[in-house]
Structure formats: C-alpha cells, structure tokens
Amino acid sequence: MAIPGNFLSPTTESIDPNTSGWTPKLNCGTLLKGTGGRNGDGCLVTKSVAAGEVQARTVSSYPVTAGTTYYTFADTAGVVPERIGIRWLNSSGTEISITWSLTTMAASSSWHRVSVAGAAPIGATQAQVLLSSTEVGVNVSHYWENVYLGLPIRTTGNLLPFGTESSEIDASGWAAVVNATVSRQIPVIGWAVDNYTAGGHTLAMTAVAAGNASILAVDRPAVTPGAEYLAYAYLQPPVLTSQAWIELRFYDINGNQIGAQRSTLAPPATTGMYRQRTSMVAPSNAATCSVAAGLDSASAGQVLRLETAVVVVAPKLQAGSVLPYADSSLEQGIAGWTVASGVATIARTTPWGLSAFDGAYSLAVTSATATASTIRSGRFPVEEGANWRAQILAHGAAGSWASVRTRVRWYDAANNDLGASTGVAYTLPGASWYALPADAVAPAGATQAAVEVVATASATSSVLHVDQVALWEVLPLTAVEAFSSSGYIELTLRELILDDEITVYRLLPDGSRVLVRGPYGLIDRQPIASDLMIVEDHEAPLNTPVRYHIEQYLPGALTPTTRTSDYATVELADINSAWLKDPGNPQRNLTVTVEKPPDWNRPIDQASFVVRGRRNKVTHHGLRQGLEGDLAIWTLSDQQREALHLLLDSGNTLLWQAVPGMGVDDMYVDVGQAAEARTGGRAQEQMRAWLLPMVQADMPVTVGVNGPAGRTWQDVVTEFATCADLLTVYSTCEDLLLDRRR
Incomplete structure (x- = not known):
C-alpha cells in the first residue's frame, strides 16, 4: 500500500x-x-x-x-x-x-x-x-x-510537535533534568513496514554518573482541567534490570508542577523497543503538561533510548465508558482496583506483553485457594434509571475458574452503598480472551457505580487476567437522524466488533438496496476499526423514507450477523431547488435554484450503409447512451456563486438530486463547460444564471468521503504558532481541514 x-x-x-x-x-x-x-x-x-x-x-x-x-x-x-x-x-x-x-x-x-x-x-x-x-x-x-x-508524518492528536515526537530534526525538544545528557542515535531497529511514525533516529539519554537520571520534553502544550490524557513512547532500556519509566506531568499557569503519573517498564527477555503508556486526569488548576522519561539506579554511561513520544487526550476503549483509561487498561498499575473480599491478590501483569488485550499489560488476579474473591474498581458517575452495561475481558492464565461473575455496585452522592446488581456468571471454556458483559438499571438515588468481578477459583494457585474494563450507558445499537438543511442522514452504529468486516446498505421503499459510501469508498466488507461508527449518507434520496441494513462478518466468513435501522427522511420543501453534491467531498455540496430542467438527448453510435439495389440502408449501431442535456440554474449570492465554482473546480462526477415528482430521478453526472452569465440589472447584482451541460454517469464506486481523519484544531495549534502562519501553507479553509498543503 x-x-x-x-x-x-x-x-x-x-x-x-x-x-x-x-x-x-x-x-x-x-x-x-x-x-x-x-x-x-x-x-x-x-x-x-x-x-x-x-x-x-x-x-x-x-x-x-x-x-x-x-x-x-x-x-x-x-x-x-x-x-x-x-x-x-x-x-x-x-x-x-x-x-x-x-x-x-x-x-x-x-x-x-x-x-x-x-x-x-x-x-x-x-x-x-x-x-x-x-x-x-x-x-x-x-x-x-x-x-x-x-511532509512530516506525526501522530494525529499529539500535543507534542513533530521534532519532539520523533527527534528526526535534532534533540532540541528535550532537556536533561538530572544526571543526564541528551543526544540522538540511529540503532538498528526493524519497525513494521507500515509504522510510518517510527523513524530511524532515537532520542538517547545517557546517564552521566551512577544514580537516577531523567530528561523532560521542553514543550508545554495547553490542557483542559478535568480531561484525561495519555502519554506514551517506545523505550529501549540498556539492560533487562533497568528501571526505565515514562511520566506525564502537569503544571499550573505559573509553571509549577502540580501533578504527575509515572509508569515503569517491565521489560521482557530482550532489550528491544517497547511502548510504555501512562495516563492521568488533569488537575483542576492544570494549564499545561509535558512528558518525562528516565532510569532509576542507572550506571554511569548507560543509555535509555526513546522513540515516538506522544501526549494525547486519552481514548475510550469502549465508546461512552465512564472508566478512565488507567482503570480500564491497567497500563501503569492497578489504578483504583481493590480486593473487596476473599483471598485473591491483584497486580499488574509482568513482564511487558506477557498478557494483554489492549496495550501491554492487564490485571492479574491470583487466588491461592479454591474460593471466591471479589475485586472492585473505583467509583464513577452514573445516572439513575438508565440501563448500564459493565464488561470485562478475561482469560484464565493458570489453574482453573469455576465461574467469573460481572456485576455493578451502586452508590449515592454520599458514597452510601446501594447494593450490587445480580450480574451474569460465566465459565471460561479455554485460555482465550472472552468478553463478559452484564446489564443493570441504576436504582433510584444512584449517582456512582463500580464494576465488580466475582471470581471463583476451582483450583489452588489460579490466575485470572482482566483487561479492557468498561461501564457505559446502553444506547441503541443503531440510530438514524436526518439533517435536511445539509442534505444527509447520519447513521450511528454502536458496539461493533473490532477487526470484523462490515457492509452497509441503504434500503429504499421499493425493496432495492444500495451500498453506502464511507471514507474508503462504498462500505462493502470493510474492516471495523472502532466499536463506534458514524456514517454520513449524503447520497440518500430526497423526500423518501429510507432505512439501513448492516451486515457484520467474521474475517473470511460467508454468513453475517445483521441489524436494521429505523426510517429517516431528508426533506427538501422547495420544488424549485435541487442539490448538487460531490460524493467524495460533501463539504462542497450546495442547493441551487433551478431555472429550467434539461431537455434530454440519448446519443447512439451508428453507421449507415447504402446497399446497391436496395431501398433501405443497413445500419450498424452500438448501445444507446445515457442522458445528456443542459441544466439551467441560478445562484442568488456571491457566496453561493463561489461555492458552485468550488464544487465544479475538481471536475469530479457529481450527484444531482431534485424533489421527487419533477420527472427526473437522482442522477450521477459529469459536467462539461459551464457557462456563467449575469441576469441583467445593476452591476452590483449578485444573481447569476448558469448553464451546466450534463452527461449521465455511473455511480463512483471507489471514491471515499474526504475527511480530516481524526485531525482536530489541537493538531493545527501544535504545528503553527499564529493564524498568519497558516496563510503560506494552506490555500483555503478546506485545505486546512484536509491538511492539503501548498
């Protein structure tokens, strides 16, 4: 690729x-x-x-x-x-x-x-x-x-600039804190062929003398108090016994450090590059943050290497989950988890990569006896009366387990225990990872909840690993909403299974179905990359109720699981208006006023031959071609005129949609030489008359919906100091949105 x-x-x-x-x-x-x-x-x-x-x-x-x-x-x-x-x-x-x-x-x-x-x-x-x-x-x-x-390839959403993330330019993004020097090296590292954010240069921290050594990124990106942030980097310790760590730090408006969370690497049998993560909620008076790394009890001359240093807003491992990343993924320790009852002990798994579903670590629950133990997360905000789902991913790492029960314990605003839900008990048939969900309705007065796992060992010295814990309000798996003013339907799909394949059809009232377009073209057995998927269907017909049929396939499977949405309708009330849309660039779509619909021609390639002695000619011909005609429209303002120019500039195949009943179906068209004329009157008159020669075209199959691919204003702020700096890099606001540079 x-x-x-x-x-x-x-x-x-x-x-x-x-x-x-x-x-x-x-x-x-x-x-x-x-x-x-x-x-x-x-x-x-x-x-x-x-x-x-x-x-x-x-x-x-x-x-x-x-x-x-x-x-x-x-x-x-x-x-x-x-x-x-x-x-x-x-x-x-x-x-x-x-x-x-x-x-x-x-x-x-x-x-x-x-x-x-x-x-x-x-x-x-x-x-x-x-x-x-x-x-x-x-x-x-x-x-x-x-x-x-x-241009530099950097991690989308990273608060740190490219030079600090990668050290490909120099080492100036980092400074020594104690007992260290900072340089760059290119060790021999075989990155995955498609790991484009990992380069050849690594940042090298060298301990000057025996003792603790550390370095710190000099950047201080702004943060939002109360938001959770995730920092990570690849670390390469000098020896297996090294105490290498990464730390996320927060500062107040005066630059004073007010909080930090450290995560120590537990290296496996080789001193390779290992991604270590740490996360923390920004304190109430936090203004900026940074990331530090170091070695504890280093020997003089020992080198710690770093690559791809990142600070981002912490992701949710399940859309809508109220658990912080630290409690859900267990990357830096056991977070808020405790043993509520029983003989079990809990700890982060070790070493790095031994057992994990997300990241590199999980929670190890060890029971010395064949008894039941209850482990419990911290408490997190919920709303009473709503249906909540707790889910853990678990697998038996040693011994055996008679059952593993997932449930929710409720608390009121004064932290009084309101009891636990019944939950669901599961048996683990093998050593694979299994999702163990349980639903419960929050009782009256409940404002907080904790996830509980009741694990019953059936053998001594049994070990259970738990990862990717989530607690979220159960919302409809499939939802649709029409945005008529923008001419599209939004389809929301929840609780999708990662790495499965998905197909999305639009179902029309006559029973026909059409594939819906996504970022990579028509959504036809595309891999699922997130449990939450939002699709904007800009090609839905006007004034026509439609619904969506979704198929999910296991990789390589022939039989899908299915779901179907409710109906939704994109409305266009003005019969004198029509939509002109670019399927791959919906930000350019606009409505125009129709002066006169086309008078259609359907050309055909044919050749006639006169046969001596015969009255009638012999004609050879091909298939009759699609519709061709001129659409006459008006734009009513300079803004609308400029928008139409932008729509036509690319020469892409467009979708023309008129109100049903006007004698024309939705049609994909290629527009030829467009004529723009004044309509008379004063020179200041903004109205323009357009004649658009159109040739019917097939639906573009491979065209994907253009989008920023996760890009936010934070990415812009990280790279550019002022708005004026953008003017020399981007020609238009659309170029800024899509990161298309001059």
Whole structure:
C-alpha cells in the first residue's frame, strides 16, 4: 500500500515493478531490482564500483518551499552502516546543500529504518532523496525499500510537535533534568513496514554518573482541567534490570508542577523497543503538561533510548465508558482496583506483553485457594434509571475458574452503598480472551457505580487476567437522524466488533438496496476499526423514507450477523431547488435554484450503409447512451456563486438530486463547460444564471468521503504558532481541514 502523502510515485517508493525512479549518483553501478521487499516484493539494489561511499538518488526532483520542514525515510539492509539524505536544489537544478541523517550504529542484513527531517534552505525549490552506504569492497550490494519523501508524518492528536515526537530534526525538544545528557542515535531497529511514525533516529539519554537520571520534553502544550490524557513512547532500556519509566506531568499557569503519573517498564527477555503508556486526569488548576522519561539506579554511561513520544487526550476503549483509561487498561498499575473480599491478590501483569488485550499489560488476579474473591474498581458517575452495561475481558492464565461473575455496585452522592446488581456468571471454556458483559438499571438515588468481578477459583494457585474494563450507558445499537438543511442522514452504529468486516446498505421503499459510501469508498466488507461508527449518507434520496441494513462478518466468513435501522427522511420543501453534491467531498455540496430542467438527448453510435439495389440502408449501431442535456440554474449570492465554482473546480462526477415528482430521478453526472452569465440589472447584482451541460454517469464506486481523519484544531495549534502562519501553507479553509498543503 502506498505511503500516505508520499511525494514519490508508487514505483519509486516500492521499486515495483522496476527501478525507473532511481539513478546512480556516486560510485554506483547499474541499479538492479531485487526481491524479498516489504512494500511489495521488489527492492532497490545498489552495487559499489569500488570501495568507498555509494550513492543513488531519485530521478525526479520534487517541489519544496524554503523554510518548510520535510521528512524522508527508507527501510534498508546491507553489510555496512548507511544513511539517508535530502538533497536541496535551486530552480536551475543546482545543489544547495544536503541534510543527512546520522549513520546507523551498526550494519544489519535485516530490514531496518533510516530517516531524517530538515527545513528546506533559502533558495531551495526542489528536493531529491539520497541513499548512501560506504562499502569496503568492489561489487558489494546494498538494499533499499519503502522510501518516503514528504511532509512530516506525526501522530494525529499529539500535543507534542513533530521534532519532539520523533527527534528526526535534532534533540532540541528535550532537556536533561538530572544526571543526564541528551543526544540522538540511529540503532538498528526493524519497525513494521507500515509504522510510518517510527523513524530511524532515537532520542538517547545517557546517564552521566551512577544514580537516577531523567530528561523532560521542553514543550508545554495547553490542557483542559478535568480531561484525561495519555502519554506514551517506545523505550529501549540498556539492560533487562533497568528501571526505565515514562511520566506525564502537569503544571499550573505559573509553571509549577502540580501533578504527575509515572509508569515503569517491565521489560521482557530482550532489550528491544517497547511502548510504555501512562495516563492521568488533569488537575483542576492544570494549564499545561509535558512528558518525562528516565532510569532509576542507572550506571554511569548507560543509555535509555526513546522513540515516538506522544501526549494525547486519552481514548475510550469502549465508546461512552465512564472508566478512565488507567482503570480500564491497567497500563501503569492497578489504578483504583481493590480486593473487596476473599483471598485473591491483584497486580499488574509482568513482564511487558506477557498478557494483554489492549496495550501491554492487564490485571492479574491470583487466588491461592479454591474460593471466591471479589475485586472492585473505583467509583464513577452514573445516572439513575438508565440501563448500564459493565464488561470485562478475561482469560484464565493458570489453574482453573469455576465461574467469573460481572456485576455493578451502586452508590449515592454520599458514597452510601446501594447494593450490587445480580450480574451474569460465566465459565471460561479455554485460555482465550472472552468478553463478559452484564446489564443493570441504576436504582433510584444512584449517582456512582463500580464494576465488580466475582471470581471463583476451582483450583489452588489460579490466575485470572482482566483487561479492557468498561461501564457505559446502553444506547441503541443503531440510530438514524436526518439533517435536511445539509442534505444527509447520519447513521450511528454502536458496539461493533473490532477487526470484523462490515457492509452497509441503504434500503429504499421499493425493496432495492444500495451500498453506502464511507471514507474508503462504498462500505462493502470493510474492516471495523472502532466499536463506534458514524456514517454520513449524503447520497440518500430526497423526500423518501429510507432505512439501513448492516451486515457484520467474521474475517473470511460467508454468513453475517445483521441489524436494521429505523426510517429517516431528508426533506427538501422547495420544488424549485435541487442539490448538487460531490460524493467524495460533501463539504462542497450546495442547493441551487433551478431555472429550467434539461431537455434530454440519448446519443447512439451508428453507421449507415447504402446497399446497391436496395431501398433501405443497413445500419450498424452500438448501445444507446445515457442522458445528456443542459441544466439551467441560478445562484442568488456571491457566496453561493463561489461555492458552485468550488464544487465544479475538481471536475469530479457529481450527484444531482431534485424533489421527487419533477420527472427526473437522482442522477450521477459529469459536467462539461459551464457557462456563467449575469441576469441583467445593476452591476452590483449578485444573481447569476448558469448553464451546466450534463452527461449521465455511473455511480463512483471507489471514491471515499474526504475527511480530516481524526485531525482536530489541537493538531493545527501544535504545528503553527499564529493564524498568519497558516496563510503560506494552506490555500483555503478546506485545505486546512484536509491538511492539503501548498
């Protein structure tokens, strides 16, 4: 799959089907296409002509803007260390300078990553990617694959800027706190081929002397008091016995630290890169936050490496859950969980990755005897009279369990115990992870609730692991709402099963059904990435009640589970109006006033031949084609006129929708040369008359609904200091929304 935002063509990126995107630059013989690549089978093979540095570059040069930061990475393998660079060129193609990465710390014949980022220098208008390795002999091969050049790829929603998240530019985003120095290194790390936020450079904290050592991100992004935040980073400790940690810190308006939550890594058997998470609710007087990392009881010279440092608003592992991330995912400890009764003990699992459904850890419940124990979460706000669902994910890690009961315990505002729900008892048939839900209605006076797990061991020394705990108000699994002023129906799907596949149909009154469009095209057996899915159907017919049929499939299964929504109707009262919509860009949709509907033509390709001695011609013809005609409309204001220009600019296939009963069905059309004319009167008159030549088209199948893909204003604030900074980067507000840069 092509890397999103890559300036390089798919052929240049993946070296499939050939090496045409690359050319030798220094001490490099003919480039070859190798096999065994990761992004497709192909890979680029460079061979040394003589001992010494070997360089290859992209054939093409790619436009850049001076002062803007660009990023390049590649996966590579060989018998010597390597580096990657961005070669900056001026308008005449002359080299200005090269931004080089550090050289990898060792050679490796396994795929590993090199990368670098830097700002285009003054005068730069173009850039090329340079691949470099210094071979020690003649005709030595080096391998390259999965190459990217473009704008920085950062974690969506990260409060920290790209330079702090990745250290690809330099190490200036971090400062030593105690007994440490800060630098950058490129160790040999084999990231997943599609892990685009992980680069080659890592931040290296070196302990100056024996003792505790720590560093801190210098950025202080703003936070909202009462909101929960999640910080995480990949940590690579120097030895298995190291006490490596990450810490989320909060500060008041004066810069005083007022809260912190630390999470210590429990490394497994190898000193690799491990993502460690920590979370905390921002205190009531919090203004900013930061993230720290360090080693306790370090030896002099020991190095802790960090990669992909992130601070985001903490996600909900189940939409609507009232449990904080810490209590739900158990990543930094047991959070608010306690043993309410019984002999069981509880702790975070160890080591990292031993047993978890979300993240890298879970809650380990250990019972020394074959008895029942009750473990209980902290208390969280609920509303009385509503139906609530508690759910845990559990699996038996050792021994055996006669039953595991999930239930809810209720409390009033004064923390008085109102009793527990009956709950549901389950048996665990195997060692897999099982979802164990239980529903209950909050009694009168209830304002708080806790999740309880009553685990009954049937053998001594039994261990139960619990993860991804949630408590949420049960809302309709499927809901629809029409937004007639915007011309669409919103379909909300809850409690979907992650990694299953989903298909969504629009059901019409005549019994026909049509696939509904989503971000990746028509939603037809697309993987489910979230338990909550919201679909905006901008192609729903007007003044016609429709409902939706949803099918969920296990991966590879042929028989689905199904659900069906209620009816909803998009209304358009004015019969003189019509919608013109871009299926892939619904933000451009608008209503226009119809002056005159088309008089249709249906052309046909045919040829007539005169046969000597016959009265009638012989005609050969193809199929009669779709409708063609001119739609005459008015725009009534300058704003509407500009909106129509924006809609037409792309040349995309459009959807024309008129009120039913006007003698025309909803129709996908391609619009030809559009004529815009004044309607007479004063020069200041804003009304315009348009003639849109339309040709009937098929429904676009592969077009997905454009959207910001999780992008929020926080991402903009993190990257840009002022609104004026946006003007040189984005041409329009739509470009800002979709992050389409100049």
